[in-house]
Amino acid sequence: MDPSELLVIGDLIGVAVFAASGASAGVAKRLDMFGVVFVGFVAALGGGIFRDLVIDTAPLAFTDWRYPVTAAVASLLTFRFHPQLDKLRKSVLLLDAAGLALFTVTGTLKGLHAPLPAVGACLIGMLSAIGGGLGRDLLTAEIPAVLRHEIYALAALIGAVAVAGLVWLNLDSLPTLVGAAVIVFAIRVVALRRKWSAPVPRVG
Amino acid sequence: MDPSELLVIGDLIGVAVFAASGASAGVAKRLDMFGVVFVGFVAALGGGIFRDLVIDTAPLAFTDWRYPVTAAVASLLTFRFHPQLDKLRKSVLLLDAAGLALFTVTGTLKGLHAPLPAVGACLIGMLSAIGGGLGRDLLTAEIPAVLRHEIYALAALIGAVAVAGLVWLNLDSLPTLVGAAVIVFAIRVVALRRKWSAPVPRVG
Amino acid sequence: MDPSELLVIGDLIGVAVFAASGASAGVAKRLDMFGVVFVGFVAALGGGIFRDLVIDTAPLAFTDWRYPVTAAVASLLTFRFHPQLDKLRKSVLLLDAAGLALFTVTGTLKGLHAPLPAVGACLIGMLSAIGGGLGRDLLTAEIPAVLRHEIYALAALIGAVAVAGLVWLNLDSLPTLVGAAVIVFAIRVVALRRKWSAPVPRVG
Numbered sequence: 144m145d146p147s148e149l150l151v152i153g154d155l156i157g158v159a160v161f162a163a164s165g166a167s168a169g170v171a172k173r174l175d176m177f178g179v180v181f182v183g184f185v186a187a188l189g190g191g192i193f194r195d196l197v198i199d200t201a202p203l204a205f206t207d208w209r210y211p212v213t214a215a216v217a218s219l220l221t222f223r224f225h226p227q228l229d230k231l232r233k234s235v236l237l238l239d240a241a242g243l244a245l246f247t248v249t250g251t252l253k254g255l256h257a258p259l260p261a262v263g264a265c266l267i268g269m270l271s272a273i274g275g276g277l278g279r280d281l282l283t284a285e286i287p288a289v290l291r292h293e294i295y296a297l298a299a300l301i302g303a304v305a306v307a308g309l310v311w312l313n314l315d316s317l318p319t320l321v322g323a324a325v326i327v328f329a330i331r332v333v334a335l336r337r338k339w340s341a342p343v344p345r346v347g
Numbered sequence: 348m349d350p351s352e353l354l355v356i357g358d359l360i361g362v363a364v365f366a367a368s369g370a371s372a373g374v375a376k377r378l379d380m381f382g383v384v385f386v387g388f389v390a391a392l393g394g395g396i397f398r399d400l401v402i403d404t405a406p407l408a409f410t411d412w413r414y415p416v417t418a419a420v421a422s423l424l425t426f427r428f429h430p431q432l433d434k435l436r437k438s439v440l441l442l443d444a445a446g447l448a449l450f451t452v453t454g455t456l457k458g459l460h461a462p463l464p465a466v467g468a469c470l471i472g473m474l475s476a477i478g479g480g481l482g483r484d485l486l487t488a489e490i491p492a493v494l495r496h497e498i499y500a501l502a503a504l505i506g507a508v509a510v511a512g513l514v515w516l517n518l519d520s521l522p523t524l525v526g527a528a529v530i531v532f533a534i535r536v537v538a539l540r541r542k543w544s545a546p547v548p549r550v551g
Numbered sequence: 552m553d554p555s556e557l558l559v560i561g562d563l564i565g566v567a568v569f570a571a572s573g574a575s576a577g578v579a580k581r582l583d584m585f586g587v588v589f590v591g592f593v594a595a596l597g598g599g600i601f602r603d604l605v606i607d608t609a610p611l612a613f614t615d616w617r618y619p620v621t622a623a624v625a626s627l628l629t630f631r632f633h634p635q636l637d638k639l640r641k642s643v644l645l646l647d648a649a650g651l652a653l654f655t656v657t658g659t660l661k662g663l664h665a666p667l668p669a670v671g672a673c674l675i676g677m678l679s680a681i682g683g684g685l686g687r688d689l690l691t692a693e694i695p696a697v698l699r700h701e702i703y704a705l706a707a708l709i710g711a712v713a714v715a716g717l718v719w720l721n722l723d724s725l726p727t728l729v730g731a732a733v734i735v736f737a738i739r740v741v742a743l744r745r746k747w748s749a750p751v752p753r754v755g
Contacts, residue, residue, distance in 0.1 A: 175494070176546045177493075181494055196400055201401070205458070260615075261616075262620065264613075286690070290586030343582075381697075382699055400605070409670075409674060
């Protein structure tokens with residue numbers, strides 16, 4: 144299996160996991176089947192659509208059928224089996240951290256190859272990783288979770304900076320990029336376990 | 348009158364109807380005149396703007412003055428005459444179904460001609476039909492109606508698949524495409540009358 | 552200092568001010584530090600990103616590092632010093648009016664040079680000036696302030712029409728364009744002082 148195939152497989156796992164997170168949010172809001180699938184679709188593909196619009200390529204969500212179909216199937220499975228999924232919450236959080244890690248790395252690389260300068264590529268890498276979750280929360284009328292109380296976007300941003308640094312140093316190879324993804328994953332998982340949070344404003 | 352003129356006229360009717368639906372939502376939220384027009388504008392043109400960004404053409408809302416002007420006039424009329432409009436609610440729902448049907452067909456065709464593959468074109472056709480309503484509900488801080496309890500997006504999706512099928516079979520002519528629009532319209536109207544709904548999640 | 556440098560400096564002042572307004576909204580919602588910076592980023596750069604997607608150029612927010620860095624620094628300062636900022640509320644409103652004026656002029660000019668026709672350029676000029684505030688309010692789950700009770704978007708629209716008129720008459724030079732910006736600023740400031748509002752719907 145060549146690296147680009149691995150990348151697609153990893154990407155689709157991320158899509159499935161984010162779709163499940165979106166569909167779960169839809170179920171919690173008592174949306175109908177279509178609504179659940181739609182929120183799943185946005186959570187899985189929204190970040191990538193925004194990324195592709197910014198770097199001016201046709202969004203993969205519309206040009207590669209495997210992306211929307213994966214999102215739809217994962218959302219439908221969530222719709223059907225959500226009580227059982229609840230018991231898997233811990234695994235879902237781990238998979239979500241994996242999706243975050245993967246989308247950060249692929250998004251930053253796509254930004255750098257656009258080519259965007261490093262700051263822009265890091266931003267778009269982070270946004271492609273967190274954008275789906277933002278869309279999910281907007282659709283379900285919640286203040287986005289990522290803006291509130293967790294080290295989530297920060298993990299993505301650190302990973303994006305790592306990727307940009309590797310590319311700048313000409314050290315971007317499959318193992319080092321996997322390393323950057325592992326950093327994102329590790330920060331996210333440790334933050335979950337230790338309940339790390341970013342600082343909140345002082346009461347004025 | 349040639350077919351493309353008919354298409355534009357139909358398109359502008361859809362714009363007017365969706366603008367009225369958006370403006371009504373704005374009136375219900377006690378927005379000021381500008382807010383009412385703005386929500387009308389988003390409801391009428393938001394789906395098409397998203398579609399055009401995805402297929403990488405300049406959005407009609409900004410390149411053809413008839414589109415924003417139609418949306419603004421319909422919104423202002425709604426702002427001025429909304430108590431009377433309430434009595435026309437039934438006609439508005441029928442016109443809204445007509446707009447849904449039309450935007451589905453034109454959106455799917457534009458997607459196929461971009462060219463997007465069939466799955467992507469169907470998605471973008473559906474999204475261009477429901478996107479304005481989503482934007483309307485986001486602006487007025489509601490969970491989008493389309494995600495909740497009605498056969499609305501599903502009607503659009505069925506119509507989009509029908510259009511893609513006709514094009515694939517080389518059977519896309521004005522009469523068959525009108526047929527696809529009629530299918531969307533009929534499903535939507537019957538769903539309204541019979542209060543059909545998509546399934547909701549089982550209580551876990 | 553040549554005019555284009557002046558323009559960038561003015562633009563960055565607008566970015567800083569809008570970032571501070573977004574970050575203040577984030578602080579008010581008790582978001583964490585990342586959330587505050589993110590809402591500041593969206594408020595400062597969201598309108599311009601939308602504008603650049605419509606006119607199909609790479610968004611400045613991702614191609615010129617000075618834009619996101621200015622937004623981030625202004626947001627962090629707001630996060631750190633927000634109680635003191637409250638005392639500066641009046642100055643912030645004046646600076647916000649200045650940002651509105653500036654983004655209207657630059658947005659309309661960029662639209663005309665895209666080239667969009669005049670109606671589209673005016674719309675995109677107005678949207679690039681108000682879009683960030685819309686994004687800020689969507690993220691913090693508020694019905695956008697601009698849609699409710701103030702002469703804000705209307706000031707931008709009048710300025711956009713003035714800019715389009717100047718370009719049409721071949722009278723667009725630095726002094727006349729500054730004049731258009733001053734009109735926007737003056738309308739906004741007088742509206743604030745006199746508590747002018749657009750009409751609201753009659754109770755039906």
